[in-house]
């Protein structure tokens with residue numbers, strides 16, 4: 001599928017890739033109702049991001065908006081950027097290698113993040129598919145996903161995520177309790193690989209019924 005192998009040449013090509021990525025996640029049940037949001041870096045330092053409140057299975061190009069590094073619209077638009085734009089901006093600010101970000105509300109991420117909210121992290125250990133994560137070379141490594149308390153204070157959450165990422169690199173993604181998963185990659189192709197791998201491991205962990 002064309003989601004794999006993205007270049008960040010133009011808004012229209014990035015928008016098409018984001019629409020496809022959104023549909024890909026929606027078809028797998030990872031973005032129920034209008035949940036989830038997706039973004040990618042454009043060549044000029046701005047970001048293309050899904051508009052707020054739109055059903056992620058049927059996005060059109062008018063459902064993708066452009067914001068600057070602070071999350072503000074770069075031009076007139078009938079659509080508002082995602083309510084969680086600040087979480088995307090934090091990631092792009094934190095690491096210049098991040099080229100795309102995906103946020104899902106899958107059943108596994110929702111249940112496991114609630115189950116592990118007290119501990120503050122979900123550990124995914126012993127899964128071969130962990131090697132799909134960039135830089136991960138062995139299934140024996142543990143993927144640790146921090147779990148943050150859910151809040152409507154997105155700016156504060158972004159600060160907390162930033163502090164965690166600075167203190168505990170490398171971070172492949174994070175969970176928000178009862179809410180969902182954020183993950184990212186150097187481009188849309190690696191982001192979709194990461195989200196598939198992490199969602200798969202979360203599904204396995206949910207089936208296995210235990211986590212520490």
Ligand SMILES: CSC[C@@H](O)[C@@H](O)C(=O)COP(=O)(O)O
Nearest residue numbers: 034035036037052053054082083
């Ligand atoms: C439909 S409830 C989910 C939202 O509150 C939010 O968490 C979400 O993921 C989507 O917000 P959005 O503003 O559409 O990007």
Ligand SMILES: [Zn+2]
Nearest residue numbers: 035036103180
């Ligand atoms: Zn959300």
